[in-house]
Amino acid sequence: MSRILWIDGANGAAGDMMLGALVDLGLPLDALRSELAKLPLSGYRLEARRVMRSGLAATQVDVVLEHHDHHHRGLSDLLGLLEASGLEPPVKAKAGVLFRRLAEAEAAVHGTSVDAVHFHEVGAIDSVVDVVGGVIGLAWLGAERVVASPLDLGTGTVTMAHGTFPVPPPATARLVQGVPVVAVGPGECTTPTGALLVTGHADAWGPLPPMKIAAIGHGAGTRDTPGRPNVLRLVVGEALGEPVSPGSGDELLLFEAQVDDMPPQLCEVVMARLFAAGALDAWFTAITMKKGRLGILISALAPPAAREAVEAAYFAETSTLGVRRSAWQRTALERERVPVATAYGEVGIKVGRQAGAIRNAWPEFEECRRAAVAHGVPVKEVQQAALAAWRARDER
Numbered sequence: 001m002s003r004i005l006w007i008d009g010a011n012g013a014a015g016d017m018m019l020g021a022l023v024d025l026g027l028p029l030d031a032l033r034s035e036l037a038k039l040p041l042s043g044y045r046l047e048a049r050r051v052m053r054s055g056l057a058a059t060q061v062d063v064v065l066e067h068h069d070h071h072h073r074g075l076s077d078l079l080g081l082l083e084a085s086g087l088e089p090p091v092k093a094k095a096g097v098l099f100r101r102l103a104e105a106e107a108a109v110h111g112t113s114v115d116a117v118h119f120h121e122v123g124a125i126d127s128v129v130d131v132v133g134g135v136i137g138l139a140w141l142g143a144e145r146v147v148a149s150p151l152d153l154g155t156g157t158v159t160m161a162h163g164t165f166p167v168p169p170p171a172t173a174r175l176v177q178g179v180p181v182v183a184v185g186p187g188e189c190t191t192p193t194g195a196l197l198v199t200g201h202a203d204a205w206g207p208l209p210p211m212k213i214a215a216i217g218h219g220a221g222t223r224d225t226p227g228r229p230n231v232l233r234l235v236v237g238e239a240l241g242e243p244v245s246p247g248s249g250d251e252l253l254l255f256e257a258q259v260d261d262m263p264p265q266l267c268e269v270v271m272a273r274l275f276a277a278g279a280l281d282a283w284f285t286a287i288t289m290k291k292g293r294l295g296i297l298i299s300a301l302a303p304p305a306a307r308e309a310v311e312a313a314y315f316a317e318t319s320t321l322g323v324r325r326s327a328w329q330r331t332a333l334e335r336e337r338v339p340v341a342t343a344y345g346e347v348g349i350k351v352g353r354q355a356g357a358i359r360n361a362w363p364e365f366e367e368c369r370r371a372a373v374a375h376g377v378p379v380k381e382v383q384q385a386a387l388a389a390w391r392a393r394d395e396r
Helices: 015-025 029-036 075-083 089-110 125-141 170-175 192-201 264-276 304-317 365-375 379-395
Strands: 003-008 044-053 056-065 145-148 157-160 163-166 211-220 231-239 249-259 281-288 294-302 324-331 334-342 345-354 357-363
Touching (some): 003 125, 015 029, 015 056, 015 125, 015 192, 015 211, 015 231, 029 125, 044 125, 044 211, 056 125, 089 125, 089 170, 089 192, 089 264, 125 192, 145 192, 170 192, 249 304, 264 281, 294 304, 345 365, 345 379, 357 365, 357 379, 365 379
Parallel strands (some): 056 211
Antiparallel strands (some): 044 056, 211 231, 249 294, 281 294, 334 345, 345 357
């Protein structure tokens, strides 16, 4: 079984609500602070408290500013913050993809170029912390699949830097284009940061998927609307469903594009965008092209349903003028997560079986990383402890 996350946006979504729900799920606040401290950004502190929203207990996370932030940052400023940070490469890449998406939406709204866009609300310190903190927290969660309910955008009007607009405001409307939404609650229920985080991580949309629920987190917004909890709910569990039968095959598409004029630094961004588009795997290969030109072969594996999104990621983030694809068959082992107890808490072992026989067993990396961050130890120590616990269990 694999870990699955359901984002319940029936009452809307915002960046601070996402942080609250993640902390409510168990993300250590000190660990979040430590990761965010790797950003060259000061003038704020992160606080969390328990609140009630229409009778429902939830966690509210506040980004408290030490002074008013007048800085209207552009895309280059935000990418520069990420590049200068000590954040993990996948977090840098994912946050960069989200900020680029926002810049593209703002540019389309204002009829200008991406480089000319200057963020107002989302360029402020608290919104930057919300977005990057959300990426950090969702990476910590380590869900292999993310499903989201239709987002409630809200009703009425909202006042922003450029004036008063009907809900959803223009940038939010662009960000949720193509995904299921409703307009029910009063006021602005889904903010640009909430739309950015949910649409940037969800790979499917619909009701609560079949799962064995492990934990539920409630993240509070700032308003307390009577009879309608201003809360974002995250539900985490183990996905239910028929495992892949031994020896059975399923079809995947192999995508390839070779480039010789793309800076290698963009590879991280490209990989994050491909995974966000639904790729199951992605990799880069150094190649020699015609006339002795050195190049990069960009490859990705994805299910057929993700074809359009994966190809769009290639064209958006690379310099290629074409993407080729071919159909591949694969044989997959039956997979199961088996929990083991370690000194650092419970860690899942991904077990692969064929005809009932165990062929592979290895600790879930994201679970090991979360435990390592929580206990301040190297990831490899948690992996070794998990393997030792698995071997002892196997011997018994």
